[in-house]
Amino acid sequence: xxxxxxxxxxxxxxxxxxxxxxxxxxxxxxxxxxxxxxxxxxxxxxxxxxxxxxxxxxxxxxxxxxxxxxxxxxxxxxxxxxxxxxxxxxxxxxxxxxxxxxxxxxxxxxxxxxxxxxx
Amino acid sequence: xxxxxxxxxxxxxxxxxxxxxxxxxxxxxxxxxxxxxxxxxxxxxxxxxxxxxxxxxxxxxxxxxxxxxxxxxxxxxxxxxxxxxxxxxxxxxxxxxxxxxxxxxxxxxxxxxxxxxxx
Amino acid sequence: xxxxxxxxxxxxxxxxxxxxxxxxxxxxxxxxxxxxxxxxxxxxxxxxxxxxxxxxxxxxxxxxxxxxxxxxxxxxxxxxxxxxxxxxxxxxxxxxxxxxxxxxxxxxxxxxxxxxxxx
Amino acid sequence: xxxxxxxxxxxxxxxxxxxxxxxxxxxxxxxxxxxxxxxxxxxxxxxxxxxxxxxxxxxxxxxxxxxxxxxxxxxxxxxxxxxxxxxxxxxxxxxxxxxxxxxxxxxxxxxxxxxxxxx
Numbered sequence: 001x002x003x004x005x006x007x008x009x010x011x012x013x014x015x016x017x018x019x020x021x022x023x024x025x026x027x028x029x030x031x032x033x034x035x036x037x038x039x040x041x042x043x044x045x046x047x048x049x050x051x052x053x054x055x056x057x058x059x060x061x062x063x064x065x066x067x068x069x070x071x072x073x074x075x076x077x078x079x080x081x082x083x084x085x086x087x088x089x090x091x092x093x094x095x096x097x098x099x100x101x102x103x104x105x106x107x108x109x110x111x112x113x114x115x116x117x118x119x
Numbered sequence: 120x121x122x123x124x125x126x127x128x129x130x131x132x133x134x135x136x137x138x139x140x141x142x143x144x145x146x147x148x149x150x151x152x153x154x155x156x157x158x159x160x161x162x163x164x165x166x167x168x169x170x171x172x173x174x175x176x177x178x179x180x181x182x183x184x185x186x187x188x189x190x191x192x193x194x195x196x197x198x199x200x201x202x203x204x205x206x207x208x209x210x211x212x213x214x215x216x217x218x219x220x221x222x223x224x225x226x227x228x229x230x231x232x233x234x235x236x237x238x
Numbered sequence: 239x240x241x242x243x244x245x246x247x248x249x250x251x252x253x254x255x256x257x258x259x260x261x262x263x264x265x266x267x268x269x270x271x272x273x274x275x276x277x278x279x280x281x282x283x284x285x286x287x288x289x290x291x292x293x294x295x296x297x298x299x300x301x302x303x304x305x306x307x308x309x310x311x312x313x314x315x316x317x318x319x320x321x322x323x324x325x326x327x328x329x330x331x332x333x334x335x336x337x338x339x340x341x342x343x344x345x346x347x348x349x350x351x352x353x354x355x356x357x
Numbered sequence: 358x359x360x361x362x363x364x365x366x367x368x369x370x371x372x373x374x375x376x377x378x379x380x381x382x383x384x385x386x387x388x389x390x391x392x393x394x395x396x397x398x399x400x401x402x403x404x405x406x407x408x409x410x411x412x413x414x415x416x417x418x419x420x421x422x423x424x425x426x427x428x429x430x431x432x433x434x435x436x437x438x439x440x441x442x443x444x445x446x447x448x449x450x451x452x453x454x455x456x457x458x459x460x461x462x463x464x465x466x467x468x469x470x471x472x473x474x475x476x
Binding site for chain 4: 319
């Protein structure tokens with residue numbers, strides 16, 4: 001991850017793109033790339049989406065979009081001075097306290113496919 | 120990153136949320152979290168966004184949203200069988216061929232703050 | 239639609255929010271609201287999503303999110319000087335030329351549930 | 358608006374795309390189009406974004422994206438049985454109660470360009 005952060009930073013510096021890389025602009029770019037990812041999956045059934053990486057045409061496009069999303073997320077975190085993995089682990093711990101295993105299971109059983117609380 | 124992937128996977132398994140975690144659903148959840156991140160930055164000036172982590176109120180919220188985005192991106196990549204860092208490095212190499220350093224610099228100078236091609 | 243545009247404009251003026259309503263900021267706010275809409279639908283099956291308005295709890299929330307999305311889209315179009323309905327009709331005409339009825343039907347039959355080209 | 362709703366509905370019916378147009382899929386398509394709109398504005402300064410419609414190259418693209426967003430929003434509302442204008446007016450009334458003119462103005466003055474509450 002650290003290597004990726006540095007590679008992305010160098011990429012931007014070499015092109016003199018740092019002037020454009022405010023958190024606001026990078027968050028928009030991140031959202032734009034997530035939009036492209038959604039576009040690849042939007043008409044698929046849940047089952048088709050689960051098998052999408054086996055599709056010779058769509059699979060590589062999904063991987064490339066995931067790559068773009070990761071690039072912008074890494075760059076945004078770098079500019080903000082945030083460690084992505086630490087931020088995620090902290091949030092996971094926080095979510096673990098809010099959605100205990102027992103409560104989540106009961107809820108998953110009860111609603112049977114109804115929407116569970118977000119992670 | 121590997122540790123994070125496993126922690127997120129265990130988190131979902133313990134709560135029996137795997138049934139909900141199709142690529143399609145996870146991409147939507149990722150987009151939803153990116154939307155929350157945008158909401159934190161939407162009314163800020165570029166300068167305010169650059170200093171957002173120093174804000175006692177908004178800074179921690181931005182970090183938590185970045186954590187949520189990372190969690191869903193990690194989970195989505197795990198379900199798809201994609202290595203996030205490899206996908207990003209491959210895409211970066213590809214972008215490097217399309218936007219050479221020289222062309223990007225010339226363009227950045229010429230447009231002076233106009234929108235550059237995406238990374 | 240014209241009445242809505244004026245009501246939203248007055249709403250912003252009365253609160254002295256015009257200073258925040260640049261196209262860039264409003265596009266972010268629009269995306270944020272779309273993110274909230276996605277969050278309501280993300281864990282639902284296609285069938286559950288089709289019946290969502292009959293759900294006493296989620297139905298009104300979906301309607302409120304649709305309202306928020308419409309408010310920001312209307313405000314953004316007003317600030318840009320774009321007539322929403324005209325822009326949509328022009329785009330529809332353009333899409334009609336690119337995806338003829340015959341080609342679209344053949345493709346829908348052939349792929350049987352595979353993703354069609356976007357509208 | 359009613360005419361647009363019918364035109365979009367006919368467009369989908371003629372192409373036999375109704376099978377793809379669940380609320381879930383349409384919300385994803387809406388988000389994808391909003392992502393394309395963000396991509397047009399992401400590197401612009403606030404000032405550049407305010408003048409974007411005067412740009413011969415970007416202006417028409419922004420208008421086309423606004424058209425796409427409106428098409429999918431209209432289609433989604435049609436499928437859900439929601440009247441877009443009514444939903445927006447109801448939400449506006451609700452927001453008016455939560456953010457009174459007086460409180461919003463005081464807050465706008467106090468924070469001087471800091472983020473106001475959402476509409």
